[in-house]
Amino acid sequence: MVEKQVLLEVSELRKYYPISRGIFRRVAGYVKAVDGVSFSVNQGEVVGLIGESGCGKTTTGRCILRAITPTSGSILFHNGKAQDVTAMNRDELRDYRRNAQMIFQDPYSSLNPRMSVLEIVGEALYVNGVARGRALEDRVRVLMSQVGLKPEHMRRFPHAFSGGQRQRIGIARALALEPKLIVADEPTSALDVSIQAQIINLLQNLQKTLGLTYLLIAHDLSVIRHFSNRVVVLYVGQACEVSDTEELFRAPRHPYTEALLSAVPKPDPKRRGNRIVLGGEVPDPAAAPLGCKFHPRCPYSQEVCRTELPPMIEVSEDHFASCHFSETLKLRAV
Numbered sequence: 001m002v003e004k005q006v007l008l009e010v011s012e013l014r015k016y017y018p019i020s021r022g023i024f025r026r027v028a029g030y031v032k033a034v035d036g037v038s039f040s041v042n043q044g045e046v047v048g049l050i051g052e053s054g055c056g057k058t059t060t061g062r063c064i065l066r067a068i069t070p071t072s073g074s075i076l077f078h079n080g081k082a083q084d085v086t087a088m089n090r091d092e093l094r095d096y097r098r099n100a101q102m103i104f105q106d107p108y109s110s111l112n113p114r115m116s117v118l119e120i121v122g123e124a125l126y127v128n129g130v131a132r133g134r135a136l137e138d139r140v141r142v143l144m145s146q147v148g149l150k151p152e153h154m155r156r157f158p159h160a161f162s163g164g165q166r167q168r169i170g171i172a173r174a175l176a177l178e179p180k181l182i183v184a185d186e187p188t189s190a191l192d193v194s195i196q197a198q199i200i201n202l203l204q205n206l207q208k209t210l211g212l213t214y215l216l217i218a219h220d221l222s223v224i225r226h227f228s229n230r231v232v233v234l235y236v237g238q239a240c241e242v243s244d245t246e247e248l249f250r251a252p253r254h255p256y257t258e259a260l261l262s263a264v265p266k267p268d269p270k271r272r273g274n275r276i277v278l279g280g281e282v283p284d285p286a287a288a289p290l291g292c293k294f295h296p297r298c299p300y301s302q303e304v305c306r307t308e309l310p311p312m313i314e315v316s317e318d319h320f321a322s323c324h325f326s327e328t329l330k331l332r333a334v
């Protein structure tokens with residue numbers, strides 16, 4: 001069996017935003033966007049982050065890239081030696097960002113309309129002193145071919161490309177410095193359905209040929225099931241389940257995961273009525289309920305759920321869930 005090598009280890013990650021009130025702008029509370037998330041990503045693996053809007057997926061991804069500074073916790077990046085991303089100085093961060101890149105959700109707003117493809121894709125190469133002049137053009141040519149764009153279009157501007165092609169430009173830009181880790185934040189959700197599969201297949205092919213590791217942020221469970229090896233389910237800033245993808249879809253161990261999976265579209269019309277519709281609203285991350293954060297909406301909630309935060313426990317090999325009853329509940333799979 002091939003030994004798994006950890007590339008990224010996220011431990012107890014927190015990102016709180018202060019809420020200021022009154023004339024003196026005193027801190028009256030915190031929006032807990034990410035509240036103690038832990039998981040790891042192995043080399044060459046695709047880990048999916050899923051959950052409803054506002055659950056902390058994008059904030060987690062941005063903390064990992066140090067686009068924003070976490071409030072607490074550690075993010076260990078293993079590249080020869082383990083380095084804590086949260087404690088890196090400016091020089092260390094510059095090196096780290098060569099190894100960790102992002103693909104953005106919106107291919108329309110994430111590209112500067114005044115820059116040509118050559119400038120967009122080649123910018124990081126130029127700024128980091130990797131290539132200049134003819135060598136830079138050659139490298140951009142290779143990158144464009146890798147993502148399925150015609151290199152002869154490198155002097156065109158983003159408006160001359162379709163949505164799918166713009167996302168390919170964004171992918172070429174992310175690949176420019178040969179990163180080890182790519183955080184892909186909803187890379188297909190702004191695209192037409194017909195284009196989404198092409199982009200997912202492209203990301204998959206690039207992973208195989210370049211040995212990339214992805215942290216895939218998505219709300220489309222079909223994409224997650226198709227593409228990721230493991231899944232982290234987030235609810236109001238906390239991880240509620242972490243598992244191998246097939247195992248998660250076959251045997252979820254947290255009631256929130258069960259509800260999410262019940263929303264996956266089913267081809268059989270007789271099974272479409274099985275969807276679990278959760279009552280109530282997603283709690284405000286500034287005033288989340290005590291105990292299990294899911295208890296006001298959970299169909300299996302009991303007294304203990306209102307007072308005690310369930311710990312994350314290993315329910316089977318490499319399958320973790322934070323529910324007081326994860327070992328006894330019989331939850332429905334897809």
Ligand code: SF4
Nearest residue numbers: 292295298305323324
């Ligand atoms: Fe539901 Fe209780 Fe489990 Fe939370 S701990 S998911 S409220 S059963």
